[in-house]
Amino acid sequence: ETGVTQTPRHLVMGMTNKKSLKCEQHLGHNAMYWYKQSAKKPLELMFVYNFKEQTENNSVPSRFSPECPNSSHLFLHLHTLQPEDSALYLCASSRAGSEADTQYFGPGTRLTVL
Amino acid sequence: DQQVKQNSPSLSVQEGRISILNCDYTNSMFDYFLWYKKYPAEGPTFLISISSIKDKNEDGRFTVFLNKSAKHLSLHIVPSQPGDSAVYFCAASGEGSARQLTFGSGTQLTVLP
Numbered sequence: 001e002t003g004v005t006q007t008p009r010h011l012v013m014g015m016t017n018k019k020s021l022k023c024e025q026h027l028g029h030n031a032m033y034w035y036k037q038s039a040k041k042p043l044e045l046m047f048v049y050n051f052k053e054q055t056e057n058n059s060v061p062s063r064f065s066p067e068c069p070n071s072s073h074l075f076l077h078l079h080t081l082q083p084e085d086s087a088l089y090l091c092a093s094s095r096a097g098s099e100a101d102t103q104y105f106g107p108g109t110r111l112t113v114l
Numbered sequence: 115d116q117q118v119k120q121n122s123p124s125l126s127v128q129e130g131r132i133s134i135l136n137c138d139y140t141n142s143m144f145d146y147f148l149w150y151k152k153y154p155a156e157g158p159t160f161l162i163s164i165s166s167i168k169d170k171n172e173d174g175r176f177t178v179f180l181n182k183s184a185k186h187l188s189l190h191i192v193p194s195q196p197g198d199s200a201v202y203f204c205a206a207s208g209e210g211s212a213r214q215l216t217f218g219s220g221t222q223l224t225v226l227p
Contacts, residue, residue, distance in 0.1 A: 004157070040123075042116065043158075043203070043217040056214065090157050101146050101207040103215060105157035 003027045004106035006091050012112045013081065021076040021109045023091030031096035032074040033103060034066060037088040049074065050096045081113045117141045118206050120218035128226050133191040135221050137204035140185065144206040148215070149178060149189045152201045161202075162189070194225045 004025045013019050025032065034046040048056035049068040063085075065077040074091055088110050092103040119138045127133045135149075145166040150158035164171040164178045164187070171178050177190045191198055201222050205215040 006157075040219065042118070042219045045214055048214065092157075101213050101215060102148060102160055102163060104160060105150075107155070107157045110155075 003104050004091060004093055006089075006106035006109050008109060009107060010110045010112075012114065013078070014114050015081060015083070017081075018077070018079040020078065021089055021091075021111075023074040023076075023106055025072055025074075025091075025093035025104075025106075027093055027104060029093035029095050029104075030071045031094045032068060032071070033092040033094075034074065034076050035090040035092065035105075037090060037108070039087075043090065047076075078111075081111075083113050086111055086113045115140070116219070117144075118204060118216050118218040120202075120204060120221050122221050123219070124222040124224070126224045126226060127194045129196055130193045133189075133194045133198065133223055133225065135189040135191075135202050135204075135223065137187045137189075137218055138185060139187075139206050141206070141208065141216070142185070144208040144216075146207045147178070147180060147187050148205045148207075149176075150203045150205065150217075151198075152203065152220070158203055191223075194223075196225050196227050199223055199225050 007022045031050045035043045037043050046060045047066040052068050067075040088108045090108045091106040094103040117140050148163040149161045151161050152158040162173050162176050164180050180187045201220040203220045204218045207213050
């Protein structure tokens with residue numbers, strides 16, 4: 001079983017659509033993350049959940065709405081996105097509270113907003 | 115202002131030779147450093163890490179060196195193989211950043227056969 005899975009792998013949506021990205025981790029971790037990766041830029045942290053509680057929201061526009069129903073699942077709900085939101089969206093998980101801050105990533109969802 | 119910088123966007127190395135990827139950081143509160151490798155259409159894969167109490171960590175062909183006084187770390191791959199061709203990201207964390215990872219912008223390594 002792959003450690004961190006993401007669906008869908010590719011998504012094309014219009015600016016008026018509503019869609020959701022899903023992430024699932026099978027590593028027994030208790031922290032989960034959403035990142036955005038745009039071309040030629042560092043990974044940008046969007047949201048952090050520790051033990052299902054959101055602990056970080058790095059000034060992300062409200063058109064991105066995260067949901068963490070349990071420590072294994074993480075969603076990113078999308079609505080009224082803009083073309084500049086087109087990017088690779090990565091989910092990651094880690095064992096929160098440990099000294100080792102190693103995060104393990106999923107394969108990402110390539111999002112295109114038309 | 116970027117706290118973790120990878121100043122070389124690309125690097126080409128001959129197969130069998132050593133690849134050296136560099137990373138600089140500015141935040142003196144960082145105490146844990148990692149390298150990730152990313153192939154196209156895949157998520158980053160954890161490669162190797164080092165705590166600030168060490169100056170070297172080795173795992174097979176991969177060695178990470180940390181120079182705290184210079185706020186510099188490097189990843190050495192020897193011998194380099196064509197399958198090592200990927201984008202390499204360095205990342206850092208510390209109490210000052212709530213132990214979240216701060217990433218560099220990546221270096222594309224190409225190993226030529």
